Structures are given as structure tokens and as C-alpha cells.
Amino acid sequence: MTHTEIAEMQRIFTSRLDTLAHILDVAEKQLTDMDAALQERLAPDMFPLGTQIAFACNQPLGFAQWCQGLPIQNLNPDVPSLALARAHIRDTKAMLADIQVDDSQLDKIKRTGLGPGMYCETSGRFYVSDYLIPNFYFHIATTYAILRKLGVPLGKADFMAFLLPHVQREA
Incomplete structure (x- = not known):
């Protein structure tokens, strides 16, 4: 059996967590x-910046815990x-x-809690591709948007920083 897909998820999560750290470096x-900025919100009914970071980390953390057969324990949102x-x-990143x-x-079935009294059961592949990855990017993008709202000079190159090792210039 291979570790190809798991390793790819580790790479994606780790490189995007590096991007999240980079975005915070620029903001700092x-x-x-x-x-104080960690308490800022994009909209009144949305979670603050600090919670967005915790929720972004919860996605790969949940993946790592699930892969290791551990109960999924989310980070404190505060x-x-x-x-x-x-x-x-x-x-x-260390857990990953x-x-x-x-x-x-x-290939295993994963039960995912969706709030009080709600859940879904899907394959692990579906859990990763249709639940974890979209949530992960949503919270990183929201972090980016809150910081932009606060005047931090971030651009798409900051959000896509994981591509830098692959960028080439034509001669």
C-alpha cells in the first residue's frame, strides 16, 4: 500500500499553513x-480573526488525528x-x-459532526476533498480578508506563496 495520497495531503496542509504564517508575518x-487585531471581524456575524486561525488549523489537525486513530479535538476558538x-x-504542522x-x-467511513444533532458519514476521500479542504481554504481566505480590511498590504502573491518554489522566469 502506498502513502501517496496521505503524503500529498500532508504537503498541501503544511504548505498552506506556511502561507497562513506568512500572512501573519506581513500583518505583524x-x-x-x-x-487586538485578532478580535477583528470581517462582518458582525462572523468569527474574529483569531478564531479563523484556530478553525483553519482545525482542518489539518482533524485530518492528522483521524489518520492516527485519535478522537478529533478541535482547538479552543479563543x-x-x-x-x-x-x-x-x-x-x-508537527501533528501532520x-x-x-x-x-x-x-477508504474508511468517516463520521463528521456538523453541529448540534447533525452529522454525515462519508468516505475518507470525500471527508478530505469535500469537507476539510473547502473549510481550510475558507478560513485562510477569511483571515486574509480580515487583514486586508485592516489595511495590511497583502496581495494574491501572499495568498499563493506556496507556489514560489515553482515560479520561473522566461529568458
């Missing part, structure tokens, strides 16, 4: 009080400091690096 250079946000990213399972894990 521009904003005078990042801890992220009052940049230090804690960075720790969440670092610790999530520790995954030691073959691709047959993706």
Missing part, C-alpha cells in the same frame, strides 16, 4: 497591536494572542508530520 510588520496563533500553526498511515485510511 504593519499592525501595531496584533493581539485565540487572544499572536503567540498562541503561531503555536497553533506550529503544533498542527507525525502521520504514519497508508492510503487505505482514505
Whole structure:
């Protein structure tokens, strides 16, 4: 059995967590009080920046926990400091690096809680492609959008920073 698909998910999650860290680095250079910025929202009915970071980390963290046969335990959504946000990213990357399972894990049925009294049961592949990945990008994009709203000079190149190792210039 191969580890091809699992390894690809590890790579995707890790590289995008690096992008999330990069976005925070840019913001830290521009904003005078990042801890206060973590309480900012894109809209009144949306979660604040700190929670968006925790929720972004919850997606690959849940993947790592599921692959390792552990109960999925989400991070506390209250992220009052940049230090804690960075720790969440670092610790999530460490959990991803520790995954030691073959691709047959993706054929297993995964029960996913969707809120009080609601859940769905899907294959692991569906869980990853149709639940984790869209949620992961949603929370990273929302983090980006909140920081843009706060005046942080982020561009698409920052959001797509994971492509930099592959960028070439024509002669």
C-alpha cells in the first residue's frame, strides 16, 4: 500500500499553513497591536480573526488525528494572542508530520459532526476533498480578508506563496 495520497495531503496542509504564517508575518510588520487585531471581524456575524486561525488549523489537525486513530479535538476558538496563533500553526504542522498511515485510511467511513444533532458519514476521500479542504481554504481566505480590511498590504502573491518554489522566469 502506498502513502501517496496521505503524503500529498500532508504537503498541501503544511504548505498552506506556511502561507497562513506568512500572512501573519506581513500583518505583524504593519499592525501595531496584533493581539487586538485578532478580535477583528470581517462582518458582525462572523468569527474574529483569531478564531479563523484556530478553525483553519482545525482542518489539518482533524485530518492528522483521524489518520492516527485519535478522537478529533478541535482547538479552543479563543485565540487572544499572536503567540498562541503561531503555536497553533506550529503544533498542527508537527501533528501532520507525525502521520504514519497508508492510503487505505482514505477508504474508511468517516463520521463528521456538523453541529448540534447533525452529522454525515462519508468516505475518507470525500471527508478530505469535500469537507476539510473547502473549510481550510475558507478560513485562510477569511483571515486574509480580515487583514486586508485592516489595511495590511497583502496581495494574491501572499495568498499563493506556496507556489514560489515553482515560479520561473522566461529568458
